[in-house]
Amino acid sequence: MNKIVREKNPLVHCITNYVTVNDVANAILAVGGAPIMADDIDEIEEIVAKANALVINIGTLNQRTAASMWAAASTANKKNVPVILDPVGVGASSLRNKVVTRLLKNNQFAVIRGNLSEMAFCAGKDSETRGVDSNSDDKKFSAAEIAKIVAEKYSCVAVVTGAVDVVTDGKNFAQIKNGVPAMSKITGAGCMLSGILGAYIGACEDKFSAAVNAVASMGIAGEISFEKFSEVGTGSLHIGIIDALSQIDDEIISARGKIVRYEN
Amino acid sequence: MNKIVREKNPLVHCITNYVTVNDVANAILAVGGAPIMADDIDEIEEIVAKANALVINIGTLNQRTAASMWAAASTANKKNVPVILDPVGVGASSLRNKVVTRLLKNNQFAVIRGNLSEMAFCAGKDSETRGVDSNSDDKKFSAAEIAKIVAEKYSCVAVVTGAVDVVTDGKNFAQIKNGVPAMSKITGAGCMLSGILGAYIGACEDKFSAAVNAVASMGIAGEISFEKFSEVGTGSLHIGIIDALSQIDDEIISARGKIVRYEN
Amino acid sequence: MNKIVREKNPLVHCITNYVTVNDVANAILAVGGAPIMADDIDEIEEIVAKANALVINIGTLNQRTAASMWAAASTANKKNVPVILDPVGVGASSLRNKVVTRLLKNNQFAVIRGNLSEMAFCAGKDSETRGVDSNSDDKKFSAAEIAKIVAEKYSCVAVVTGAVDVVTDGKNFAQIKNGVPAMSKITGAGCMLSGILGAYIGACEDKFSAAVNAVASMGIAGEISFEKFSEVGTGSLHIGIIDALSQIDDEIISARGKIVRYEN
Numbered sequence: 001m002n003k004i005v006r007e008k009n010p011l012v013h014c015i016t017n018y019v020t021v022n023d024v025a026n027a028i029l030a031v032g033g034a035p036i037m038a039d040d041i042d043e044i045e046e047i048v049a050k051a052n053a054l055v056i057n058i059g060t061l062n063q064r065t066a067a068s069m070w071a072a073a074s075t076a077n078k079k080n081v082p083v084i085l086d087p088v089g090v091g092a093s094s095l096r097n098k099v100v101t102r103l104l105k106n107n108q109f110a111v112i113r114g115n116l117s118e119m120a121f122c123a124g125k126d127s128e129t130r131g132v133d134s135n136s137d138d139k140k141f142s143a144a145e146i147a148k149i150v151a152e153k154y155s156c157v158a159v160v161t162g163a164v165d166v167v168t169d170g171k172n173f174a175q176i177k178n179g180v181p182a183m184s185k186i187t188g189a190g191c192m193l194s195g196i197l198g199a200y201i202g203a204c205e206d207k208f209s210a211a212v213n214a215v216a217s218m219g220i221a222g223e224i225s226f227e228k229f230s231e232v233g234t235g236s237l238h239i240g241i242i243d244a245l246s247q248i249d250d251e252i253i254s255a256r257g258k259i260v261r262y263e264n
Numbered sequence: 265m266n267k268i269v270r271e272k273n274p275l276v277h278c279i280t281n282y283v284t285v286n287d288v289a290n291a292i293l294a295v296g297g298a299p300i301m302a303d304d305i306d307e308i309e310e311i312v313a314k315a316n317a318l319v320i321n322i323g324t325l326n327q328r329t330a331a332s333m334w335a336a337a338s339t340a341n342k343k344n345v346p347v348i349l350d351p352v353g354v355g356a357s358s359l360r361n362k363v364v365t366r367l368l369k370n371n372q373f374a375v376i377r378g379n380l381s382e383m384a385f386c387a388g389k390d391s392e393t394r395g396v397d398s399n400s401d402d403k404k405f406s407a408a409e410i411a412k413i414v415a416e417k418y419s420c421v422a423v424v425t426g427a428v429d430v431v432t433d434g435k436n437f438a439q440i441k442n443g444v445p446a447m448s449k450i451t452g453a454g455c456m457l458s459g460i461l462g463a464y465i466g467a468c469e470d471k472f473s474a475a476v477n478a479v480a481s482m483g484i485a486g487e488i489s490f491e492k493f494s495e496v497g498t499g500s501l502h503i504g505i506i507d508a509l510s511q512i513d514d515e516i517i518s519a520r521g522k523i524v525r526y527e528n
Numbered sequence: 529m530n531k532i533v534r535e536k537n538p539l540v541h542c543i544t545n546y547v548t549v550n551d552v553a554n555a556i557l558a559v560g561g562a563p564i565m566a567d568d569i570d571e572i573e574e575i576v577a578k579a580n581a582l583v584i585n586i587g588t589l590n591q592r593t594a595a596s597m598w599a600a601a602s603t604a605n606k607k608n609v610p611v612i613l614d615p616v617g618v619g620a621s622s623l624r625n626k627v628v629t630r631l632l633k634n635n636q637f638a639v640i641r642g643n644l645s646e647m648a649f650c651a652g653k654d655s656e657t658r659g660v661d662s663n664s665d666d667k668k669f670s671a672a673e674i675a676k677i678v679a680e681k682y683s684c685v686a687v688v689t690g691a692v693d694v695v696t697d698g699k700n701f702a703q704i705k706n707g708v709p710a711m712s713k714i715t716g717a718g719c720m721l722s723g724i725l726g727a728y729i730g731a732c733e734d735k736f737s738a739a740v741n742a743v744a745s746m747g748i749a750g751e752i753s754f755e756k757f758s759e760v761g762t763g764s765l766h767i768g769i770i771d772a773l774s775q776i777d778d779e780i781i782s783a784r785g786k787i788v789r790y791e792n
Contacts, residue, residue, distance in 0.1 A: 018282045018546045019553050019565050025283050025451040030498050035451065036353070037283050040326035043357035050356070062568035062592070064326070089564070092578070093571035185774065187553040187563065233771025234558050243497025246449065282546045289547050289715040294762050299715065300617070301547050304590035307621035314620070328590070507761025510713065 001204050001213045002250050006032030010052035010202030013081075014195060015039045015069055017059025017088065020188035023242070024057075027192035030245035031217060033199030041068045045075045053110075053202030054081050055194055056103065058096055059088040066099045073107040082110035082201045086194035090114070091121045104154060110201050111211055112150055113159035113194050116143050123149040144173070148264060157211045159197070161190060165215045168264075169208045176212065177258035178219025180226040186238045193218040196245070216257040221245045223256070265468050265477045266514050270296030274316035274466030277345075278459060279303045279333055281323025281352065284452035287506070288321075291456035294509035295481060297463030305332045309339040317374075317466030318345050319458055320367065322360055323352035330363045337371040346374035346465045350458035354378070355385045368418060374465050375475055376414055377423035377458050380407050387413040408437070412528060421475045423461070425454060429479045432528075433472045440476065441522035442483025444490040450502045457482040460509070480521040485509045487520070529732050529741045530778050534560030538580035538730030541609075542723060543567045543597055545587025545616065548716035551770070552585075555720035558773035559745060561727030569596045573603045581638075581730030582609050583722055586627055587616035594627045601635040610638035610729045614722035618642070619649045632682060638729050639739055640678055641687035641722050644671050651677040672701070676792060685739045687725070689718060693743045696792075697736045704740065705786035706747025708754040714766045721746040724773070744785040749773045751784070 012033045016024050021037060028035040038047045041064075048054055054076040056069050076083045087100045103109075104122060112122055123146050141149075143160040150158035151170035160166045165176040183189040197214045204210035224247075225240030276297045280288050285301060292299040302311045305328075312318055318340040320333050340347045351364045367373075368386060376386055387410050405413075407424040414422035415434035424430045429440040447453040461478045468474035488511075489504030540561045544552050549565060556563040566575045569592075576582055582604040584597050604611045615628045631637075632650060640650055651674050669677075671688040678686035679698035688694045693704040711717040725742045732738035752775075753768030 017565070019549050021283050022286060022451065022550060026498065026502065029449050029451060036356075037281070037324055038353075038357070039324065040359060042327060043359040046357040046359075060565055060567065063570060089566075092564075093566070093574040095568060095571040095574075185557050187550065187557060233768075234554065234774040235767035235770030238554065238770070239499035239503055239767055240497075242499030242502070246498040285547050286550060286715065290762065290766065293713050293715060300620075301545070301588055302617075302621070303588065304623060306591060307623040310621040310623075503763035503767055504761075506763030506766070510762040 001200060001210055002031060002217065002248055002253060005199050005203040008203040009034050010199055011036060011050060012053050012055060012195065012198035012202055013038065013047050013051035014055040014057065014198065015065060015072055016055060016057035016191065019059060020191040023188040024191050024195035026242050027245055028195045028199050030242055031196050031199050031248060033202065035195065039065050039068045041071055044068050044072045048072050048075045048081055049079050051081055053084060053198040055084045055086065055198040057086040057088055057191055057194055058090070058099055059191065061096065061099055069099065070102060073103055077108050083107065084111045084113065084194055084197045084201060085109045086191065087112070087114050087118045087122060090118050109154060109156045110207055111157045111159060111197050112154060113161065113197060115190070116146060116160055116162055119146045119150055119158065119160045123153065125149070157207050159211055159215060161193065165219065167208065167211050167215055172208045173262045173264050174212050175260045175262065176215045176219055178216055178256065179222045182226055182230065182237060183222040185234045189218065189222065212259060213253060216253050216259055217245065217248050220252060220256045221248060265464060265474055266295060266481065266512055266517060269463050269467040272467040273298050274463055275300060275314060276317050276319060276459065276462035276466055277302065277311050277315035278319040278321065278462065279329060279336055280319060280321035280455065283323060284455040287452040288455050288459035290506050291509055292459045292463050294506055295460050295463050295512060297466065299459065303329050303332045305335055308332050308336045312336050312339045312345055313343050315345055317348065317462040319348045319350065319462040321350040321352055321455055321458055322354070322363055323455065325360065325363055333363065334366060337367055341372050347371065348375045348377065348458055348461045348465060349373045350455065351376070351378050351382045351386060354382050361385070373418055373420045374471055375421045375423060375461050376418060377425065377461060379454070380410060380424055380426055383410045383414055383422065383424045387417065389413070421471050423475055423479060425457065429483065431472065431475050431479055436472045437526045437528050438476045439524045439526065440479045440483055441524070442480055442520065443486045446490055446494065446501060447486040449498045453482065453486065476523060477517060480517050480523055481509065481512050484516060484520045485512060529728060529738055530559060530745065530776055530781060533727050533731040536731040537562050538727055539564060539578060540581050540583060540723065540726035540730055541566065541575050541579035542583040542585065542726065543593060543600055544583060544585035544719065547587060548719040551716040552719050552723035554770050555773055556723045556727050558770055559724050559727050559776060561730065563723065567593050567596045569599055572596050572600045576600050576603045576609055577607050579609055581612060581726040583612045583614065583726040584631065585614040585616055585719055585722055586618070586624055587719065589624065589627060597627065598630060601631055605636050611635065612639045612641065612722055612725045612729060613637045614719065615640070615642050615646045615650060618646050637682055637684045638735055639685045639687060639725050640682060641689065641725060643718070644674060644688055644690055647674045647678055647686065647688045651681065653677070685735050687739055687743060689721065693747065695736065695739050695743055700736045701790045701792050702740045703788045703790060704743045704747055705788070706744055706784065707750045710754055710758065710765060711750040713762045717746065717750065740787060741781060744781050744787055745773065745776050748780060748784045749776060
């Protein structure tokens with residue numbers, strides 16, 4: 001599906017954190033999309049209306065940008081622009097919890113992507129396990145279980161990233177075993193993936209397969225870079241990931257993708 | 265003129281977008297300038313007053329920074345600090361249009377730089393071609409025509425970047441044919457150029473030649489990096505541009521510059 | 529002490545400028561810490577409370593983030609989270625002076641790090657030499673003198689960076705002669721050092737030695753990168769510093785550290 005992304009060159013509007021915003025823009029360009037970053041509430045609706053996808057990443061949210069996120073998501077829903085949510089660090093502060101809860105309550109997302117802890121919050125499992133009912137069984141949920149709950153609860157594609165990534169829309173299920181642990185030694189691998197998801201989702205009809213391909217693209221890029229730079233260091237690993245994303249194509253994804261579709 | 269930039273080490277105050285700000289700072293350093301980024305209205309006037317040039321880039325403007333841009337431009341004009349305007353994405357939202365229109369109405373710019381669409385907006389040609397008089401001839405203006413209109417309308421050096429870059433102050437005209445299409449696959453080439461323009465304009469008396477040299481420097485850096493990294497990827501291309509900028513000198517510009525001065 | 533940092537993986541909360549924030553995050557990860565960037569006043573106290581260190585860098589402060597800095601420093605003091613202050617550009621505007629003065633007056637810092645000019649401001653020596661008593665001897669203070677004054681005045685570890693770096697807690701003194709002048713041709717070496725100080729201080733009991741090791745780590749990383757990339761350019765120098773930081777260990781610091789402890 002990467003060929004479709006490169007042909008359609010989807011415009012991906014990002015409201016994203018200032019830590020990794022440059023990497024997100026370059027990652028979107030690398031896989032064939034066109035990024036636009038804009039976060040002022042006075043222009044958010046006009047920009048969303050032109051976009052093929054909207055990516056909301058709450059990494060360095062503030063009260064000003066939170067309002068922009070709410071407005072952008074609502075406009076995107078009205079205009080049928082698919083929205084990707086990256087609830088970075090949700091659970092770490094009541095502000096993040098409030099913003100994500102409001103987004104999830106009022107808006108429809110095409111994809112929600114996070115690590116197990118962030119996705120457990122979206123699944124409502126964080127509050128259960130830490131809530132007043134402290135005598136309850138402190139069940140740990142697997143990535144596959146959390147993904148399914150999120151997909152069904154919000155009628156979206158859920159992506160739980162970790163050592164093995166899980167993607168599901170509640171009906172189709174896939175595990176992606178690409179990627180290397182060293183990717184966690186640079187900042188931005190998750191944010192870049194959410195940007196890439198915007199490009200794939202903005203270009204492709206089949207949202208589940210688009211998400212699977214986006215996740216595999218990021219993991220494969222990490223592997224290719226790690227093969228070159230594991231002995232060099234994390235600065236080069238970082239740059240090598242962008243290099244590899246810019247070279248990715250459907251042949252590489254077919255050849256290197258460790259994608260296992262499974263029945264639930 | 266790069267020698268002059270490196271000798272004078274001009275202080276370039278940037279109010280710029282958070283997507284490419286790191287690249288802009290490193291590009292200014294690479295060609296011999298000294299960047300300072302500051303955008304709070306409470307300090308903007310003090311910082312501008314110390315600077316040799318001010319660069320205003322509206323890439324991720326918001327209502328807070330728009331007010332800072334207006335104040336900074338006014339102070340710069342009072343203090344005879346040359347101002348470079350990069351109207352990123354003007355035409356894409358009414359906020360951007362309003363901010364740029366107000367800047368152009370109230371302030372004097374040494375250089376205005378943008379792509380053809382952005383510069384056409386500044387030239388007042390965007391509204392003409394899309395306005396109510398939809399039966400009118402939907403004339404397309406060339407980069408050279410738009411540059412001349414902007415230069416004359418605002419008594420500035422106009423730089424229209426594209427496959428061929430055009431620079432004019434309304435009397436002198438140059439085309440610069442350096443650069444490679446792959447530069448559009450990384451974010452920030454335009455923003456870096458606007459930063460470099462700040463360094464050259466802040467150091468050199470002859471604003472037209474300074475702009476021509478800045479544009480050639482950026483294009484040549486793109487070519488040098490592309491020669492090394494075209495097979496590697498856009499992450500390396502990005503870093504290679506900064507590398508090449510840091511090695512640029514007047515000999516390289518003379519040897520590699522594809523600068524054609526022309527009569528209008 | 530780098531081994532301790534890598535074992536403890538301290539969470540370093542940064543309120544830092546948007547120019548170099550990506551480098552700061554990657555530098556913290558490279559030496560073994562875990563960065564979290566958050567600057568909204570509504571979440572600052574919750575994030576600080578989870579952190580092992582707080583880094584306040586005023587590089588692109590604004591009125592909103594200044595309030596967050598004040599709140600974060602106060603919470604950190606209450607929770608015994610050590611705070612690192614990087615007073616970037618203090619002296620350049622009354623806003624910066626006001627924010628730093630208020631921070632220094634109301635809060636306790638584990639480390640204050642700056643260049644000679646910034647640290648002279650903290651020492652109160654800037655105003656003396658430029659004040660009303662213009663007939664007074666316009667004494668220039670050395671880095672060692674300024675460091676000692678800051679360390680004693682604020683009961684902290686003072687780090688004055690320059691051609692030779694000075695570290696003191698008022699009782700112990702060290703000069704670190706690592707690093708290369710070319711590091712000043714990229715933006716962010718100072719900011720990265722302040723981030724690394726957060727990781728070392730957040731993990732180690734002995735704050736003076738932690739600071740010495742952090743300063744040496746940064747200088748050595750600059751040297752290693754310069755040995756590889758001095759002929760290539762500043763883009764590669766930048767990436768090479770992150771590479772070298774990710775490879776740093778106590779053996780490298782012992783072998784390459786040019787650390788001279790001295791009596792005052």
